Amino acid sequence: MNEMEIVADRGAWRAGFEERVLAGYRAAGCSEPLARALLERAAKGIDDWTVATDGTEWTAVGVTQENGAAVGRIHDLTAPQGRAWAERWCAGQGAQRVEVRLTGGAGAFADYPVRGQNRMRAAAERPELPPGLTVRRLTEEEYPGWYAGEEAAYIADIVRAGALTPEQAKEKSDHDFALHLPQGYLTPGHAFYAMEADGQVIGTGWVNHGFLPGVTFGFSLEVYEEHRGKGYGRAAMAVGEWATRRGGDEVMMFNVFGGNEVAMGLYDSTGFAVLDEFRFMEL
Structure with a gap:
């Protein structure tokens, strides 16, 4: 050898x-x-x-x-x-x-161990929202509350993946949000949505159109915890496809952190294939 x-x-x-x-x-x-x-x-x-x-x-x-x-x-x-x-x-x-x-x-x-995955799939040409679900733009007044929730969830995801401490995860979160949303709610190319069912907001979405050639990146398609287990996870993926086509792209892409087996199972069942996988080992 x-x-x-x-x-x-x-x-x-x-x-x-x-x-x-x-x-x-x-x-x-x-x-x-x-x-x-x-x-x-x-x-x-x-x-x-x-x-x-x-x-x-x-x-x-x-x-x-x-x-x-x-x-x-x-x-x-x-x-x-x-x-x-x-x-x-x-x-x-x-x-x-x-x-x-x-x-x-x-x-x-x-x-x-898996730190994270990038997943992708071609969006349906004419995606339809599930019956009983409506989607609207998140308002500028709702944005600060949404941002605080997204930041907390992002930090928790990073820590659960096992690669960073809570303090390091907070530092990474601050950096990443500043990088991707330099103008906050008004950042060009980014769209924020509220998903509603039975008169309630059951989740939110954040996408970036034109992230890569022909690609909308789904930074977040979140169903609130109290509304999970009702089929809204699949509905959120349909909203992502709808937003992708609405933004003029053909492919939807997003990241999932390691340790989130429930989400990975959902993505497997809805045809979102692993594009890249990121793994790590402590030395």
Whole structure:
């Protein structure tokens, strides 16, 4: 078995890496413009990655700072012994945990806990809202209360996924909301909805049209706890598809955190396939 050695000339690796990423997204049903947009996101910071080879196969790694902690990332892995080498390399750089983005299954990382998934599906061409459910725009007066609830739920989701402490999760939440909603309720491309049934607001939705080519991203499709178990979860997904087409997009995408098995089961049953899966391991 050959030892892994860090290489300076990464041209041969990079061409293969980009084609592997594109092939994974194409296999998941992405259009070519969407696959290439996702590749651009997956390759962010690529010039700073460290690449090693055993002579025939590859491993690419990096370390970033997240909420004051060093986080190792395995960006590419084709070498059989590459995982152990990557974990040692990340630990040697001071990383407290290592994360990996996967397409097409867990593979060599089945023992890494799931931190989150990106899921997607083409929206129905003429989605219809379920009988008895109406949707309206959230008002600007309702926005502050909605925001407080969304922030609390987001922090709880991050902590449940197991990767961050409550304090780190709050810091990440502050950063993410400021990034995605710099103008709050008036942020261009973002729409907020209230779902009503029997004269009551039973949940809310937050979507971003044009998030990627042809894609509406569902940041939140939330059914209030007291209204769960009544079939509104599937209704909320239909609202997401309705909003996707209303915004001029064809594909709906969203993220689910690890540990939320109920939501994952719902998404499996409604045909939202896993596009990317993010897993992690404490070092």
